[in-house]
Amino acid sequence: MSRLSQAEKVQPDWLGKTLAGIILGLALSFGLVGLFAWLGSDGLTQTISVEKHSWRTQFNMWMVSPIWLLILSFVFMFKNYKQAVLWLGGANIVVYVLLYFVRGMA
Amino acid sequence: MKIRADILRIYQSVHTWTGITTGLLLFIGFFAGAITMFASSIDKWATPPSHQLSQVETTQYDELLRRAFVQYPESQNGIRVSFEEGQSPITWYQQGNARGLSLDKQLWHGTLNESGELEAHTSYINELSSLVDYLHRSAGIAGEIGHDQAGVYVLGVAAILYFVALVSGVIFLLPTLVKSFFALRDKKGASRFWLDTHNLIGITSLPFHIIIAITVIVFAFHDFLYDGLGKLYGDKPLFGREAPSAVEFKVENLPSIEEIMEKARAYAPEHQIKEITLSRLNSKGPSASIQLVSDEHLMRGPKTDFLFMNPYTFEISTSSVMNGDQGIWGAVVTTLFGLHFGSYGGEFGRWAYFIMGILGAVLFYTGNLLWLEKRRKQKQPEQSKSSRVMGKLTIGVAMGSLLGVAAAFALTKWTALTTMNINVVYMWVYYLCFGFTLIAAFVIGMSKTAIWSQRAIAILCFSLPLTSVIAFAIPSLGIWPATAWSSIGLELTAMILGVIFWRMADKTKHRAYNGEANSIWFIGQHKTECELQTQSV
Numbered sequence: 001m002s003r004l005s006q007a008e009k010v011q012p013d014w015l016g017k018t019l020a021g022i023i024l025g026l027a028l029s030f031g032l033v034g035l036f037a038w039l040g041s042d043g044l045t046q047t048i049s050v051e052k053h054s055w056r057t058q059f060n061m062w063m064v065s066p067i068w069l070l071i072l073s074f075v076f077m078f079k080n081y082k083q084a085v086l087w088l089g090g091a092n093i094v095v096y097v098l099l100y101f102v103r104g105m106a
Numbered sequence: 107m108k109i110r111a112d113i114l115r116i117y118q119s120v121h122t123w124t125g126i127t128t129g130l131l132l133f134i135g136f137f138a139g140a141i142t143m144f145a146s147s148i149d150k151w152a153t154p155p156s157h158q159l160s161q162v163e164t165t166q167y168d169e170l171l172r173r174a175f176v177q178y179p180e181s182q183n184g185i186r187v188s189f190e191e192g193q194s195p196i197t198w199y200q201q202g203n204a205r206g207l208s209l210d211k212q213l214w215h216g217t218l219n220e221s222g223e224l225e226a227h228t229s230y231i232n233e234l235s236s237l238v239d240y241l242h243r244s245a246g247i248a249g250e251i252g253h254d255q256a257g258v259y260v261l262g263v264a265a266i267l268y269f270v271a272l273v274s275g276v277i278f279l280l281p282t283l284v285k286s287f288f289a290l291r292d293k294k295g296a297s298r299f300w301l302d303t304h305n306l307i308g309i310t311s312l313p314f315h316i317i318i319a320i321t322v323i324v325f326a327f328h329d330f331l332y333d334g335l336g337k338l339y340g341d342k343p344l345f346g347r348e349a350p351s352a353v354e355f356k357v358e359n360l361p362s363i364e365e366i367m368e369k370a371r372a373y374a375p376e377h378q379i380k381e382i383t384l385s386r387l388n389s390k391g392p393s394a395s396i397q398l399v400s401d402e403h404l405m406r407g408p409k410t411d412f413l414f415m416n417p418y419t420f421e422i423s424t425s426s427v428m429n430g431d432q433g434i435w436g437a438v439v440t441t442l443f444g445l446h447f448g449s450y451g452g453e454f455g456r457w458a459y460f461i462m463g464i465l466g467a468v469l470f471y472t473g474n475l476l477w478l479e480k481r482r483k484q485k486q487p488e489q490s491k492s493s494r495v496m497g498k499l500t501i502g503v504a505m506g507s508l509l510g511v512a513a514a515f516a517l518t519k520w521t522a523l524t525t526m527n528i529n530v531v532y533m534w535v536y537y538l539c540f541g542f543t544l545i546a547a548f549v550i551g552m553s554k555t556a557i558w559s560q561r562a563i564a565i566l567c568f569s570l571p572l573t574s575v576i577a578f579a580i581p582s583l584g585i586w587p588a589t590a591w592s593s594i595g596l597e598l599t600a601m602i603l604g605v606i607f608w609r610m611a612d613k614t615k616h617r618a619y620n621g622e623a624n625s626i627w628f629i630g631q632h633k634t635e636c637e638l639q640t641q642s643v
Contacts, residue, residue: 010110010113010116012116012119030334030335030338031338033335034335034338037335037338037339042433042435044339044342048431050346050347051423051424051430051431052432052433052436053345053346054345054346054424055432055433055435055436055439056433057332057335057345058436058439059435059438059439060335061324061328061331061332061335062320062438062439064334064335065320065324065327065331066320069269069270069273069319069320069323072266072269072270073269073270074273076113076116076117076120076274077113099338103340
């Protein structure tokens with residue numbers, strides 16, 4: 001493997017990447033679960049039994065942390081913290097705009 | 107598998123930092139968690155047989171309840187009916203309730219005597235398994251935040267780091283995984299041996315660890331997660347409510363226990379009913395919480411499945427047994443709970459989880475040892491300050507918590523001879539042992555502390571079967587020996603653990619006095635230049 005030049009190497013950027021993973025990652029995870037809660041099967045627009053609704057909500061709550069943890073774990077793969085903020089921030093905007101429209105239609 | 111060197115280096119740092127900051131907390135959580143797999147057996151072993159009253163005939167439960175409701179009206183707020191042999195048929199709390207750890211919980215036990223009269227007495231319930239469970243959930247960090255122990259949140263944060271440690275550990279192990287997975291090199295120095303052990307345990311039990319990390323985070327932060335979810339739901343409620351009943355129920359109209367059990371059996375025909383807790387019997391929202399057991403099913407709770415029913419109308423609000431309208435969602439959530447608690451597969455499942463829990467503790471302990479070995483300066487006796495402090499912390503915390511638990515077990519039957527509240531004794535004993543060992547590690551050094559504490563743990567373990575032998579030999583002492591199979595199993599396990607700790611002490615001693623001199627472990631005589639030369643000739 002040819003040696004990578006300093007500019008090509010992944011920068012650690014500990015603080016920036018960690019914060020991006022914690023804050024933007026958590027927001028993104030909530031957003032994705034939110035979309036799934038509204039659009040997925042047995043979603044919030046459908047009429048389902050109280051019992052099923054309660055388990056669906058528990059399921060949604062359970063899904064937040066695994067998604068967040070995966071983002072937090074792999075955030076250090078970004079080349080530098082700017083890339084991390086850009087990609088995660090961008091994904092957040094897309095997800096929350098979608099969520100806004102989905103909820104508006106309901 | 108090839109991974110770029112710069113990425114490997116980053117994930118190695120991630121693994122080191124997340125590991126070293128959480129290892130000791132997780133160590134306590136894991137070994138204590140492993141022990142809680144046998145909570146029922148432990149309580150049976152630790153509770154004097156006289157505390158439980160004799161069971162009654164199946165037909166007598168209604169009569170028993172009726173008398174308890176009249177003579178002890180507070181029992182109408184919450185009373186537990188147990189159908190298990192060896193348990194009192196009914197129990198209720200005079201103060202406090204079943205949740206949480208409180209040291210002066212007064213539990214009433216009731217039964218019918220031969221002439222059909224209610225016979226009741228109070229006793230302090232033995233909280234030995236609760237002490238272990240408390241350590242499991244909080245790592246012994248005292249204090250409360252909100253309605254939970256502060257330690258629960260600390261372990262929640264630790265679990266987040268732990269998940270990241272798992273992923274990063276796998277990433278930087280991948281390039282060498284195939285080559286060294288099953289290698290256990292014990293001839294290539296301590297560092298190699300600890301590394302191979304650490305990797306082998308980490309990779310083989312990875313699915314277990316991922317489940318544990320995710321569930322611990324949810325157990326700690328579910329309130330926060332529900333709050334966030336609530337914002338996304340907008341004006342939709344998180345949990346719908348059944349319309350509240352218009353009528354106020356009265357205890358006089360309570361159907362018979364047999365009728366309630368009939369309905370529960372119809373819902374969950376493959377489960378056995380273990381106990382029924384009746385609460386708020388004079389209200390608009392009465393509840394029968396029914397504990398169901400099955401070795402063939404993955405159960406949602408630590409020991410049981412649940413079913414909630416209105417005891418007057420038999421309306422089932424929900425259950426963790428998938429026979430209602432839970433959908434796939436209920437099955438997934440119940441599975442996640444069950445996979446944390448290991449409440450599937452009966453006795454075999456409990457042993458498997460016990461062993462995986464212990465191996466988890468070994469994973470974190472070896473992780474710390476690896477960190478220490480890696481920073482060892484091989485050319486000079488003087489070691490860095492961070493290594494010395496971490497070494498003392500590792501020994502002090504790990505051995506201190508083990509010693510505390512071992513002492514609590516060892517003192518159980520002897521304390522019952524006195525009038526002391528056993529649960530207060532447990533707390534004092536645990537924290538004294540823990541604090542003493544931790545201080546000793548800093549005052550007399552890590553190696554000496556490791557040696558004596560491992561010997562002490564071994565002796566305390568040996569004392570459990572020895573106590574039974576003494577109890578058999580001198581019955582007048584009033585100590586109850588282990589007679590049930592589960593109690594005998596517990597004492598045999600203690601004996602095996604005792605042997606392991608004794609051998610650990612031998613190994614530690616060897617390394618401390620005869621091992622490599624340039625190490626934080628070494629406390630033997632430093633050889634002079636001249637001696638070294640003659641040796642090498």
